[in-house]
Amino acid sequence: MEETIEMTVNGRSASLLAEPSTPLLYVLRNDLGLAGPKFGCGLGQCGACTVHLGGAAVRSCITPVASARNATVTTIEGLARAGALHTVQQAFIDEQAAQCGYCINGWIMTAAALLDADPNLGEDQIRRGLSGLKCRCGTHMSILRAVKLAASRMAAARRT
Amino acid sequence: MGPDFVVTQRGFTRRDFLKGGGALVVSFAVPGCATLAGPDTAAAEFPRPGTAWPAKVDPALLDSWLRIASDGSVSASVGKIEAGMGVGTSFAQIVAEELDVPLERVTIVMGDTATTVNQRGTGSSNGVMKGGEALRKAGAQARSTLLALASSRLGVPAADLRVDEGIVYASAQPSKRVSYGELLGDRQFHVKVEKDPRCKDPKEYRIVGRPVARMDIAPKMRAEYRYAADLRVPGMLHGRVIRPPEAHARLLHVDEDASLPGLVRVVRKGDFVGVVCEREEQAIEAARRLRVEWSRPGPLYWASYDALYEHLRTGRPKVSKSEDVHGDVEAALAAAASRVEARYEYPFQSHASMGPACAVADVRDGGAIVWAGGQKPYPLRGAVAQLLGLPAGKVRVIWMPGPGSYGMNDADDCAMDAALLSHAVGRPVRLQYMRADGTGWDPKGPPAAFHLRAGLDGEGNVTAWDYDARGFSGQLRRSGTDVPGQSLAGQLIGGYPAESHDEHKFSDESYAFPAKRKASHILPWDQSLGTALRTAHLRDPDGPSTCFASESFVDEVAYAAQVDPVEFRLRYLKQAREKAVVRAAAQKAQWRPRTKPRRAKEGGLLVGQGLSYAPRHGTVVAIVAEVAVDPSSGRYRVRRFTVAHDCGFVVNPRSLAGTIEANLMQAMSRAMHEAVRFDPTRVLSVDWITYPVVDMMEVPDAVDIVMLGNEPGAKIYGAGEPSTRPVAAAIANALHDAIGAPVRRVPLTHESVLAAMRG
Structure with missing residues (x-):
């Protein structure tokens, strides 16, 4: 049975009539026109569909839309603040950290949640935080450099 | 104040659709703003089928x-x-x-x-x-x-x-x-x-x-780049396909009148089955729930890779070829003071693109538009036209970025399927494959089994070199979709011939030995067409496998001759650019000369260094890999790659560095982890668990790249793939140096490392 589900997406309130079990990903992409999160596997194995739900990185392809009821959802389209890109996004540009870029939403959204929580992470902690995400082109080296760069910038910003 | 956004989903039922009633109602509280993402592409911007486009855009103008x-x-x-x-x-x-x-x-x-x-x-x-x-x-x-x-x-x-x-x-x-x-x-x-x-x-x-x-x-990075998967055309429906559960299973029955939420049409043609629904999640659910009966054919594949490689070694080739033949190899081997011999194996591998393929097709009014990823939209236009029975001038294929395709992945198959679905319903249809359709059903990189022999004289000079490769052609399905028979749709519908090509498996190395022979034998594999183990080009077709065998054997022969592997290569290579990359990689990597595997200890680990080189269409690459192996488990990590790369003049050195690094990581993934799993009737690798790839925890600490030959005016060679080629052999040679024994089958798993250590 369809239900009315209310949530906040990228700072705007939305009211959706949907089957509660519908994966959040399809609602975001097909109804709200937010194409940043990608369908990679539909199994929660690759991370291409990652969004923030209540600030935590979740895989929207296996997240029922009902679990976002009355919650705050942020997609990569909503990651920039006041027109400025998130530090992680800027670092990915500075390191040119993409090949095809289809997976990159997952890396940026996962890294942003990781570093927003604590930017003072060593390389090993960053690798662990990103482990499990897939990149088929093999962009890992530049992605790792980008996330380390973002971590150092965010840590420095917090110190000042 | 009400919500910014109100979305009501009322999926079409089939009856609703036929009545023309029902609706997907999306109402927006924000006037003038189509979606949260901002104004969407207006309907007027989309080309309509039914018009004719130039049969040819004249290259002479x-x-x-x-x-x-x-x-x-x-x-x-x-x-x-x-x-x-x-x-x-x-x-x-x-x-x-x-x-x-x-x-x-x-x-x-x-x-x-x-x-x-x-x-x-x-x-x-x-x-x-x-x-x-x-x-x-x-x-x-x-x-x-x-x-x-x-x-x-x-x-x-x-x-x-x-x-x-x-x-x-x-x-x-x-x-x-x-x-x-x-x-x-x-x-x-x-x-x-x-x-x-x-x-x-x-x-x-x-x-x-x-x-x-x-x-x-x-x-x-701003999520403003639009992929084929992101395209939304007005009036668009969603499709999914249902594949045979076993190789060559025939469709016996499908419930074409099924009543499922949002179902618009069940599309059946031969053994091709798809569903078209109003909403994407409905199409996924319909494909899952639709009752389909299939025949149970006999086994087509093998019980194991051991059985496959045995078949490749002993099966009767359909075509054989020799090249790079000098002197009398058999006589030189017979006369040699000592002989070295080894067998190497390389598995089926999947493109496993990051997203399963997606295409949008709009077939109506006597014409067709297909928006698709992939690499070759021009031949695809002809195949779509033939499949739909339309003149080529009425068909337009518009390439849009897909996930990385690395050759002939599932993109063209998806475009053809989408055209079939849209043709059946007379409305635009977006088809995105599911993960299992992508990893499980993309055309695969072909397997090969190699047998190498070398003869040495009393001073350790190579007197004979014999390379023998046996396998399936990597072009059962060709690298462009010129005709419907190249596509899965054409094969499942039946009646469309494929244009397979017997592609040989010669290593491209250019060592000069007094007696030398390279032979390649292609075994029949036409029976794989229409199944999930048909083959097609995967990045650097046959390059990683042939180089793995040949360059691994170089190290084995060098050790047998008690010559350092770098010194060995420099001794037998004759072309200056090839010698230069070998020298440059060794120097940059601080190569440790050795005449036998070092089995160097560092803490509780065994560490090793291995080099491999490969030419590819004028580009030459040498790579040194450094590995650290845990001797108790066989688990290992590549700590560093050093690359010397000469592709002539480089247009954008910054993007080339990224491309080389990415090639290394993908090739490392293929070398360490990747083999398509199968049983006698099915492919079992259908997702990222059953087809594991490289993880962030495994990537090296550093990659050093030395560019050679990059002079303005120098000839420009291709650089998209060559750095893939030597990676598997470089890792294998580093493992050999670390553990003192060769690992001769890809993927170079920790189990096989452990087995090699224990002899």
Whole structure:
């Protein structure tokens, strides 16, 4: 049975009539026109569909839309603040950290949640935080450099 | 205050659709704003099927390649596509350079069969070589044409004009000036392309050869880059396909009148089955729930890789070929003081693209438009036309970026399927495959089994070298979809012949030995067509496997001859560029010479260093891998790669470095982890658990790249794939150095490392 589900997406309130079990990903992409999160596997194995739900990185392809009821959802389209890109996004540009870029939403959204929580992470902690995400082109080296760069910038910003 | 956004989903039922009633109602509280993402593409911007497009965009006309708008912006068209390596930026650099306009003023149009010249598309790392060369000449000729126009406009001889940032000046009197936009602005050149226009001297390059940021990167990070999977066409429905559960299973029955939420149509043609629904999640659910009965054919595959390799070794080849034959190898082997012999094996591998393929097809009014990823939209147009029974001029394929395709992945199959589904319902249909359709059903890179033998004289000199490769052709399904029989749809429908090609498996090394022979035997595998183990090009087709066998054996022979592996290569290689990359990689990696595996200990680990080299279509690469192995488990990590890379002149060194690194990681993933799993009737690798790839925890601490041969004016060779080729052998050779025994089967798993250590 369809239900009315209310949530906040990228700072705007939305009211959706949907089957509660519908994966959040399809609602975001097909109804709200937010194409940043990608369908990679539909199994929660690759991370291409990652969004923030209540600030935590979740895989929207296996997240029922009902679990976002009355919650705050942020997609990569909503990651920039006041027109400025998130530090992680800027670092990915500075390191040119993409090949095809289809997976990159997952890396940026996962890294942003990781570093927003604590930017003072060593390389090993960053690798662990990103482990499990897939990149088929093999962009890992530049992605790792980008996330380390973002971590150092965010840590420095917090110190000042 | 109400919500910013109200979305009501009321999925179509089939009855609703047939009545023309029912609706997907999306109502917006924000006027003028179509979606949260901002104004969406208006319906008017989408081309409609039913019109005719030029059967051919004439490559002989300059206007087919370049347009100059009245604001001076330049649009360049090319029959290649962006596969995620930044080739679009390189094209823009080439055009900007020849025309003398700022880089940011150039946009590149790629892969639309109605508007861009048919260069078949991209493949074999030929983007910059072929597409770039065409654009370089077009740019040079456009510049000289514009100078002629400026000459008559300004009344100054062309020789006395100069161009700066798209403005033509009289050299002696700079106040006399006119811009490209004023000269041509939105009008056509109306000139034929010259065969050899005078291009700029590469020594004067200011944009080509400079490291520049890729044009596609920032939009990707801002989520503004649009992939085929992101396209939403007005009135669009959603499709999914249902594949046979076993190889060659025949469709016995499908419930075509099923009543499932949102179901618009069950589409059946031969053994092809698909569903079309109003909403995407409905299509997924319908494909899952639809009752389909299939026959139970006998086994087509093998019980194990051991059984497959045994088949490759003992099966009867359909075609054999020899090359690089010098002297009498058998006699030299018989006369040798000592002999070395080894067998190597390489598995089926999947493209496993990051997203399963997606295409949108709009087939109605006697025409078809297909938006699709993949690499070769031009041949695909012909296949779509044949499949639908339409004239080619009524079909338009518009390439849009897909996930990286690495050859012939599932993209073209998806485009053909989408065309079938749209044709059946007379409305636009978006088809995205599910993960299992992508990993499980993409055409696979072919397996091979190798047997190498060498003879040594009493002084450790190589007197004989015999390379013998046996396997399935990597082009059961060819690298372009020219006819329906190349596609899965054509095979499942039946009646469409494929145009398979027997592609041999020769290693490309050029060692000079007194007696030498390379033989390749292709075994029949036509029976795989229409199944999930049919083969097609996967990045650097046959390169990783042939190089793995050949370059692993080089180390085995070098140790048998008690010669350092680098010294060995330098002794038997004759071409200067090949020797140079071997030397450069060894030097940069601080190569430790050895005449037998070092089995060096570092803490509780065994560490090793291995080198491999490979030529590929004029490019030469040498790679040193450094590994650290846990001797108790066989688990290991590649700590560092050092690459020496000579692909001639480099248009954009910054994007090339990224491409090389990515090649290394993907090739490392293939070497360490990847083998398509199967049982006698099915492919079992259907997702990222059953087809594991490299993880962030495993990637090296560093990659060092040394570029050689990068001189302005030097010939440009392809660089999209060559650095893939030597990786598996470099890792295998490093493992050999670390543990003292060769590992001769890819993937180089920790179990096989452990087994090799224990003899």
